[in-house]
Amino acid sequence: MAPARSFSAAVEDYLKAIYRLQAEIGGPVTTTELGGWLGVTASSASGMLRKLDDLQLVSYEPYRGVQLSDSGWRAALRVVRRHRLLELFLSETLGLPWDRLHDEAEKLEHALSPGLCEVIAARLGDPRTDPHGDPIPTTDGRVIEAPSANLGSSLPGQRRRVVRVSDRDPEVLRLLTDLGIALGDSLHVRDVHASGAVTVDAGGGVHVLDPHVVAAIRVEANE
């Protein structure tokens, strides 16, 4: 079994970012993408990537992009697990609205000990998903991604259930709250515009969701 050392907050943030970007674009992650995502310059990212490579957390070919190594992958999942458990914990125990969960968890996750993390998990009944529908990795490093599709790939007339919403942009989450759209809700797709906007009937009313919002919403794969 891996030593499961603990890493600096910066290292954890990089690992998590690489994990997320890699999943999103399905291939090696670019220095600039990474820096952009983390809000640091490309030169900072480049420097850190060399370090992560030395630590064997990523495999990094200069000028070619990065990918998580096996141990980097496991380390990233540990951080993601902490993050998502914290989001759920804050939501359950404090009733924090979902648009505030991400930022708070982002800060706390680096200070959460593995021991306390598991106490929280146990208390929550070893949950599988967080309040945004994101799967919570297990302690032994598995993630069960329920198949889902972008709302934008829906066709007019379809009825789709919201199964996952990106926690990255609080604005979007607040908007959805205001529109009365929550996780698990069923949306009737009325129209898919060329611009990427989608018109949906959410039960409470008909709304035009702009592309930015559409991109944040994932729906069940079929039905």
Place this chain on the structure above:
Amino acid sequence: MAPARSFSAAVEDYLKAIYRLQAEIGGPVTTTELGGWLGVTASSASGMLRKLDDLQLVSYEPYRGVQLSDSGWRAALRVVRRHRLLELFLSETLGLPWDRLHDEAEKLEHALSPGLCEVIAARLGDPRTDPHGDPIPTTDGRVIEAPSANLGSSLPGQRRRVVRVSDRDPEVLRLLTDLGIALGDSLHVRDVHASGAVTVDAGGGVHVLDPHVVAAIRVEANE
């Protein structure tokens, strides 16, 4: 009203340590004491003190010791508030035993946003004391210290109630748990030894508490 900036974890730790030591010894705090408390060399502490003085958080006379300034005092109380609320929160929501609270809170306190802190406070019903009996400072910077005395200053024959136990040493807390002594319990003082040890009847049995343990226990001032 003060700007209430936010400080680095290191700065917060120094402020909290100065706050605590100042209260304990009732006067300016020494560089070496501070370093010892924080597990850092005196030279590191000295360097930080100059910085804190520049930030106007302390008044620092080289070679003469430090004292918190007004704004340093308020900043320290904010950290203490976060720490103690977290301890209570972890205890209430997770049932974490009191010997594990301090260390977890110590790490989390630097990552807890003011907003979330107040959500927690509200959820707990704006409590006044934490699980060790330490008073929780209010948002406007007041601390109500209930009068209490060291267990060691008791006299044989007295009956004293445990109102506060130092959270600094988990060992002591575990020992007390094992002996069945908890906050609020009544102790019958049997004997006070020259060594500083105290023999008590705790209801569940008679125990000789060594000076280290005695020093951690505070009892109600009178009865």
Place this chain on the structure above:
DNA sequence: GGTCAGGTTCAGGCATGCCAAAATTCTGAT
């Protein structure tokens, strides 16, 4: 094989820590 967007390296900044050496204050003996 030149161009240029993207990537890397270099020099340097800030925060914090350490050790060793210098400075200061304290203490106890005369």
Place this chain on the structure above:
DNA sequence: ATCAGAATTTTGGCATGCCTGAACCTGACC
């Protein structure tokens, strides 16, 4: 009361981690 040695404190030099901007490479494409 004084002063030498002990104890404490500060300073200076250096290390690490992470960041930045500027200058310099690379490699993919025309």
